Amino acid sequence: MTIAGKQLINGEWVDGRGGTYQAIDPSTGAKLDPVLTMASAEQVTCAVVAAQEASSAFRHASLDKRASFLRACADEIMALGDTLVLRAMAESGLPRVRIEGERGRTCGQLNLFADTVLEGTFLDVRIDTALPDRQPFPRPDLRYMNQAIGPVVVFGASNFPLAFSAAGGDTASAFAAGCPVLVKGHSSHPGTCELVAQAIDKAVKSSGLPAGVFSLLMGSGREVGAALVVAPEVKAVGFTGSFGGGMALVELAAKRKEPIPVFAEMGSINPVVLLPETLAANAEKIAEGFVGSLNMGVGQFCTNPGLVLAIEGEAMNRFINRAADCLAQLPAGVMLNEGIQQAYDKNVVAIASQYGVEKKAIGKDRGDNPGFCGQPTLLTVSAADFIANPELTEEMFGPAALVVKCRDLGEMESAVKGLRGQLTATIHAAEGEMSGYSELIDLLTQRVGRILVNGFPTGVEVCHSMVHSGPFPACTDARFTSVGTAAMNRFLRPVCLQNYPKELLPEPLQDNNPLTIWRLVNGKLSKEML
């Protein structure tokens, strides 16, 4: 379990031939040992070919085998022990409790996907049996089932060194679908990626799967990332990161001879709407919860609440004042890397300098903290100025939020109409209060993947019912979530077998339903045999 700075290609750990670099500890700015290598374009090709060669065997592996492999990945990640936790802490600047929690989430989701694979509903099996005597034409026997689309490229995200990285949600869902995965690890936490890849490599080998099922390639997005996206064998891309990064991949993918989907989650300002009755009763309490959510993980969550909408008045002022007081007490926090911290500072200045924006509070300055620190910031603006200036809907990515002061409900609705797609919207409401705001709620719902009441959007539950997605530009395809078991749907496509020989049908389509899974048989869901 040592970090050697190597690439995992077709089951072999090899030095990359695309140059060297070192990871940086964002809490000190110091380089971390050892020196690491980056993959070359030729090495990318080798990995992609191995993934393609592994595709058929992995696709045809039994659901049992696929589930056991997912569980083995989780077990091997846990077996890395503190080596993994310490390296992830060093590379991310995140505290132990967060890294251990994230490891729990990462392994939990691998195991949840294992359960989901065995349950089998993701296959969406549909059978319409033959009707040989139907007039004017007989109906053939038709059997429909989802199957893996082939090799998937996963871009690790900076902000979740475990849960959205080498063995994160994209990888887990692609494995669950039966797709080989090629990870382009994030250079913010390369050692973490390598350790996790060692764990997956062990799981691949102990499960008897072909080596090409998983590869790790380190290097820049422009070189290694682009080479992966344009490789003809690749069938889809999963990405979490910036709008610019995501759209660059979308363009590359669209220009291929065979265009492929890029499932990019590209950020969000996650509006929080405070309705008057609850605001009057709970302004201070909501303000405290809000600042806690805003500053969680130094604001580096896709679901960070970066926008608050409230109707002007005494209660709104109490909310703003209390939020300002809480925020002013917060220390500057170490951000994930220097680039993120610099972008955050730049984005805050850009928003704060717009017409009508006031700076209500800032957190403590970095003092003598040598790390890449971001200072919490609370801004306000009138709804009129907000509506007039689309720049104010840009994400700051960090612990900064903008409070939009609306004269009335009509202005609040206009402000919401100006919002583009978002991952989440939050409504704070007293009991029974929401029923008076159906138009506002409808406007919000049309713009988001998840709408939550009397809570805060940070903290994305990994379960069957999660939607971590939203209309463009939050995501490239609002029909698919990247968190939760439905994330598998991105990497599946249906194939119909017509009048297929019974003895060659895959298990899920066999008459006697040997896996005892749910199937839509002649329009009725059932676990019965035919």
Next chain:
Amino acid sequence: MTIAGKQLINGEWVDGRGGTYQAIDPSTGAKLDPVLTMASAEQVTCAVVAAQEASSAFRHASLDKRASFLRACADEIMALGDTLVLRAMAESGLPRVRIEGERGRTCGQLNLFADTVLEGTFLDVRIDTALPDRQPFPRPDLRYMNQAIGPVVVFGASNFPLAFSAAGGDTASAFAAGCPVLVKGHSSHPGTCELVAQAIDKAVKSSGLPAGVFSLLMGSGREVGAALVVAPEVKAVGFTGSFGGGMALVELAAKRKEPIPVFAEMGSINPVVLLPETLAANAEKIAEGFVGSLNMGVGQFCTNPGLVLAIEGEAMNRFINRAADCLAQLPAGVMLNEGIQQAYDKNVVAIASQYGVEKKAIGKDRGDNPGFCGQPTLLTVSAADFIANPELTEEMFGPAALVVKCRDLGEMESAVKGLRGQLTATIHAAEGEMSGYSELIDLLTQRVGRILVNGFPTGVEVCHSMVHSGPFPACTDARFTSVGTAAMNRFLRPVCLQNYPKELLPEPLQDNNPLTIWRLVNGKLSKEML
């Protein structure tokens, strides 16, 4: 029930302000009365705004109401009686039996979608109930459900004046999903479009739905079509037609401020593989069935079998000779319009003039038939020449096929490897014969949406298990079918409600499951109440 050449915009029948034209009877080349109008760009905008305004009410309409509306569409289409049948025959050159059959399919699919709406599984309801005592964090109550994405643009196809047109599969599936539809009718059968739109208009009004739920706009793809695709209110596009037409829409949609998906089905050559044992036993019978499928509808089906692969030998020669004999007896058939006939002639010449291609048979010439006639054509080529020349995989769209003569299985596999995405592949095999060809079958399966055994690909059953889709370039998104009930998935996206007030939950998410639909509750499918 007269054809007035008008546009249906926001429930009003109005003259188009984009020019006039007349439909053409392809069996005579004569113009059909009356003179028809085309929509202007401003009229497109009016229709799109009306669709947007209708979106919320239609999305929130009960499943009962949506199902009744779909049935009313079917009833009103039937009520058009022979007026519709005769006009569709005149505009398409297709015989009565085909038009009546297609009308049955069109109404049948509207009714099947009604059943599917009521059954409710398409909503993919998922509920994870709150776990307030869970450590380290409580789990909130999370409820997931598909909802309509908003206005959908449907491009009518030339080759199915009813089943892929104004009230065809795209429209029916979008309605079933709860999306308003804007149809850009095909100029090959504008009167048919108008009559069908009159039927839908009646159904909209009798169902008490907002007028913007359905619009019909006639005109060119470059003007009316493009204006529809770039309208900001539009959320998806359904298209069946040429590769060039489909990709032009994809490009337009990708350049929007909010890119939207274009579900384009762009054709296929639908390979038919003849395995040796069945070929030896049944060469002549397969040849007869093949020629019947090839010439059905004058070859103008997306699933037309345009490519045959067989291993050289006496049996293959018998197949080719019998197919040639059958085909030589066939009359030239009236094609759907002059453009299609001219493109067919050009495509056949282009393929026939490639290196190594031999013309084995042609059907009878048009004689004194005044219509736009296409002559059936059978071509052959060696697998070596086929593999060397990707031009030979281009679709001819008409009653022409190319037989690829393979020296052995290896060459047949190589030929299959050179195929791009297809809607279907067909395998003819004796009992037990397929088990010896797993590699070949896997190669075929990876390239298609439907694989069928001992049949022919024409005749697409509308049912739950149909897949009418395939990897690019057959379709733009192989994850979604355009025929069958799964076609609804194109127009749905999931939304998650977290800790939502019980009294405001939509019916499918309510604790007591008032619609008695299947729901995934804490990971288990169930129709139970919570």
